[in-house]
Amino acid sequence: MKSAEKNNKRNKKKLLYIVISVAIGLIILSGVVTAFILNYNTSSPETIEVLDDGVNVYIKADMNDNYLKYRFKFVDSDEQEIIIIIESDSNILSVDELLEEGIVPGQTYEISVCYLSENSGNNSEYSSSIEWTVYKNLAQPTLSIDEENQDLLVWQEVENADYYTVYISGLDSIVTTDVSLSKQELEGGERGVYVVACSNYDYYMDSVPSNQLQIEVIHEFSPFESVSFDNSSKLLTIVGDEQLSSIDLYLDGQEHRCIEFETIENQGSYTFIIDLSQFYRDGMTIGACPDDEGEYNIYNGEIVYAVGFEPAE
Numbered sequence: 001m002k003s004a005e006k007n008n009k010r011n012k013k014k015l016l017y018i019v020i021s022v023a024i025g026l027i028i029l030s031g032v033v034t035a036f037i038l039n040y041n042t043s044s045p046e047t048i049e050v051l052d053d054g055v056n057v058y059i060k061a062d063m064n065d066n067y068l069k070y071r072f073k074f075v076d077s078d079e080q081e082i083i084i085i086i087e088s089d090s091n092i093l094s095v096d097e098l099l100e101e102g103i104v105p106g107q108t109y110e111i112s113v114c115y116l117s118e119n120s121g122n123n124s125e126y127s128s129s130i131e132w133t134v135y136k137n138l139a140q141p142t143l144s145i146d147e148e149n150q151d152l153l154v155w156q157e158v159e160n161a162d163y164y165t166v167y168i169s170g171l172d173s174i175v176t177t178d179v180s181l182s183k184q185e186l187e188g189g190e191r192g193v194y195v196v197a198c199s200n201y202d203y204y205m206d207s208v209p210s211n212q213l214q215i216e217v218i219h220e221f222s223p224f225e226s227v228s229f230d231n232s233s234k235l236l237t238i239v240g241d242e243q244l245s246s247i248d249l250y251l252d253g254q255e256h257r258c259i260e261f262e263t264i265e266n267q268g269s270y271t272f273i274i275d276l277s278q279f280y281r282d283g284m285t286i287g288a289c290p291d292d293e294g295e296y297n298i299y300n301g302e303i304v305y306a307v308g309f310e311p312a313e
Contacts, residue, residue, distance in 0.1 A: 008089065028089060043072075045113050045127035054208050055137055057095040064091075067115035071123075077108040077131055087116065093309060095136050106203035108133040136160070138197040138207040145213070146180070153213070154180045158197040160204050165196045167209070188219035188296025221290035223301035225269075229286050229309050230289045234277035236306065238288050240270050246291040250303050252284050253311070255292065 047060040052058075062069055072086045072093060086093065086101055091113075099105065112129040139158050146152035155164070157179050166174040166181055169192040174181065192214055197207040225239045238247065243263070249256045264274040276286070287305040292298055305311070 011184040015283075044115065044124040045082060048111060048127055048130055050114050050130070050132055055140065059093045059098070059132075061113040064115050064124075067117050067124070070113055071116050072111065072113050073126060073129075074103060075110040075112075075129070077110050083109065088273045095134065097251050098134065099136070099172060103134055105134050105136055106201065121207070133203065135203040135205055137205045138199060140207050140233050141195045141197050143193065143195050143210040143213055145215075146308040151183045152180050153183065153193060153215075157212060158207065160199055160201075161197040161207075162200045163198050165198055165238055166193065167196070168193050183215065183217050184219060186217045186219065188217045188294075188298075190296075191215050191217055192222045217296060219297045221292075221297065221299040221301070224290070224304045226288070227304045229276070229280075229306040234275065234280050236274040236276050236286060236288070238272040238274070240290070241268065241274070242290075244272065244290055246293070247274070248289050248291050249274070250285070250287040250289075250305075251276075251279060285309055 005109075010106065025106075043066075048055065048061045051060055059071070059072065068089075070088050070091050072088065074083045074085070075081065076083050080108070081110075082191055086098075094102075104185040105110070108131060110129040112126040114126045117123060138161050141155040141158055141164065143153060143155045146154045153166075156250065158164075163175055163177050164179070166176065168174065168186060170189060171187055171191070174185070179239050192212050194212040195210040199206070221244075222241055225241065228237045229235070230237070236249075243265070246257060246259045247261065249258050256279075258274055264271040264273070279284075283304065286309040287303040289301060289303050290299045
């Protein structure tokens, strides 16, 4: 009889412990659920940032899998008026998407974002805003050799580009509004060439460089446009269409390499002035041609003589 009473007391104690344990568990679980719900309902994005990989530009907000969508708010930085609200399934928007929605390049916006759920009452608060002046990277050009003219370098026209900078190894870069460049415009040699698209507006950033081509340039000089000699000043004046570092002079048929002269450039034309006071004598024939500078720079034209100082026929 006493043994039965003891067992009954033990069972009551065990039951009490179980009830207490379950109650404590329910309290803890309730706290966790409450904390989750509060966090679900009230958490907002902590950061929003602009990302630029050199090709594309993006707006990115913190990701939160508890919500279905993201609402991006764009406020005019000057007027402090909401310009546009964009709802997206993604936490990342590209600048191309923004431009399609009506965002204007060069305009400054204050941007913030909040999370959206199925139940509008569970939407989060907006994040702190960032200020951003919208810009876009110009598309990368593709450089190639024209199929029909192997002397012509070509690339596609890039939207919003105002000009292109062509970089050539060993030479000064060339700025052009064209989408082609003749290899004959380059000084001869082994050259590496690439192109960058550029804009006159600071909200269109220079493109990343195009692919680079390795080319061999065989440059043929064109004949001088004119050669004239002033008998009183003893100055020889030569006009041509390209820059030169040396000129071959022919004085009474003898070739002389000339590297010291004055150069005047005027709208794509070059005037070279050479003092012949130490070399000229009466009746001398005077001619000139571009200096043949080696295997990559050649001249196959005739010698151009100064009028009145040509060889006798």
